[in-house]
Amino acid sequence: MTTIDRKPSAPTVTLGGDDPNHLVSIDSVIGPSGQEGTGLPTTLVGWLTTTNHKALGVAYFVASLTFLAIGGGLAGIIRAELTSPGQQVVSEQVYNQVFTIHGSVMVFLFAVPFGFGLANYIMPLQIGAPDLAFPRLNAFSFWLYVIGGAVMLFGFAADGGAAPFGWFAYPPLSGASGSPGLGADMWIVAIILTGTSGTLTAVNVIATITMLRTPGMTLFRMPILTWNLLVTAFMVLVVFPVLSGALLMLLADRQFGTKFYVPTDGGSPILWQHLFWFFGHPEVYIVALPFFGVVTEIFPVFARRPVFGYKGLIFATLTIGALSTSVWAHHMFVTGEVVVTFFALTSSLIAIPTGVKVFNWMGSMYGGAITFEAPMKFAIGFLVTFVVGGVTGVMLASPTLDFQLSDSFFVVAHFHYVMGGTVVIALFAGIYFWWPKVTGRMLSERLATWHFWLLMIGFNMTFFFMHLLGREGMPRRVPDYEPISNWELWNQLATAGYVILLISMVPFLIAVVKSLRGPANAGADPWNAYSLEWATTSPPVEHNFEWIPPIRSERPVFDFRWINHDDVGAPGVAEAWMAREGLDDRWLPLAGPVAADVADDANAASSADSDVG
């Protein structure tokens, strides 16, 4: 086992240098790192065996972005097939497999795990924790996810190909007679494995936030991202077991001849729909909430304002989390088997806390001294696309419209605006924001601007025209269509948008390569940001902190930077800082059982010094 010893820290008299009114630079306080290493492995074996949260966080980021590339590639096949009427690229069977695995990869293997990457890398830093509560469980969760994802993709190599029934696997199509191949079973196994991985990660996140916060980091001083990850983890614990149960029943139907979903033998396909969407709609928020957290970290920093309505945002998140579990059957309006009024009402209600969030994000920017560095550009891009997706979501919550638009390209457009706008654009906002923290390097602003505009143009071209296709009645999940109305034109524009989306990745990849080859000179706090992760070196030392500022608000780094200015930061910071005088060797938080011994040793040493004196 590894024990991490305390290190001495900078003397308080250096604060602000010679000028007492000067803003405090975090770099000047923490100085060069006294610890060796960053916790990131340097060998392949090191990566395969690591239990460090930052290494696993990076592994989650890389793995989920790899799955994004795979899912994006599959989307390219779909767009190529739909560019013109007739079948050009793949057979109907392969087309079914492609859109199934595209959706499954994007939802289960990219979007959710990227959020877990944030929970791994950023969350412990934000609460002053040295790692997640259960590091080996964390490593197990990660590998279960990666291996589970591989199982799903290997379905393409199975006899009969991959699962062909769409990412929500409605029986009887997903039953033994509807999809007889091994690829369908591999899909089910993959989702069970990744679901289990997610459940274990949720346990880890809740335990970490409950147990490993640094002193002073009370619940209502936690950054919004951490709050959102906490609520997400609770939602995972509530709905993932339902999905796992439903999948086990489906697997039993296929393998052991049970009849849970077989209507001819007393089973009910509608049961699957209920169970799947009881998971499936909260899943949208499980995906989205971490990214809501990402942009909530970014807006205030680049508007030079505190977040507007901190507690309001937390309660909106809690409300979304609760409401999201009672809206599932709006996905099932057209079955005619659900209480339409109940679900139309609850689905519409969820627009309220979501609207509160949008209002608070705008409030955080209102009146601020906004600058448009890359993270802010992408965060605003997220806001625009998310609002469009949210508005079409409210439309689909109305049963009257839903009956008309169900299973049309309108739903595809809505879903991609919500998930694409929320996840992909906010994801890049987060990457640009925390890249300096993770690598110690900056990304090119010029290339980021190219990346942003190409992404926004490509994204909107790809998905906006799908609204029109859906309105005109084009069904989703078809490999072919008649050349009626403007369907061909809109499909061609969507495909052109997809190509622009692909091209938008070029400046990003160039920026990444250039950055990694450049010097690590970003410093601890390049954005003059607020939360605790900016109080450590970039990249952080092995167990994150050698020093932690006093925490008296949700903006500890801001408070500390302004410590020499009365009435700017939170009250009590200067007093807490001064109280540390003479305690230079006792600054670190988070004692293990050994801590008491260390404290006793320190006290004994102090007494001995007094005796000598």
Added chain:
Amino acid sequence: MYFLAIGLIYLAVGGDPAGIVALLMASGLGGLIAGFAWHFGRRYGTRVEDLQDSDAPDATGVVGVYPTASLRPIALAFGTTLLVLGVPIGSWMSMIGAAIVASQVLLLVHDTDD
């Protein structure tokens, strides 16, 4: 409490049995977490992390004790995959998976990483 309330409302408006059970089960799952939090709070009281005016020196010393790198997690994940994948592929695979899982759990429990 929310799940319980919404579950009862859903029951009252004639909701489907699966939805009612799922909502009530969610009440149970939520209750499990709430119960743990309540028990923890009752047993340990307010901790230094939750005090408004506490600071890093109030809980000081060695940062923590953390496991070093280990092959067990990846081996356990591999074994678990074989265990479940064996259901559609063949019991032989499940048996290999079960053996890997059992051995890795045993090793994990006794792993001291000195």
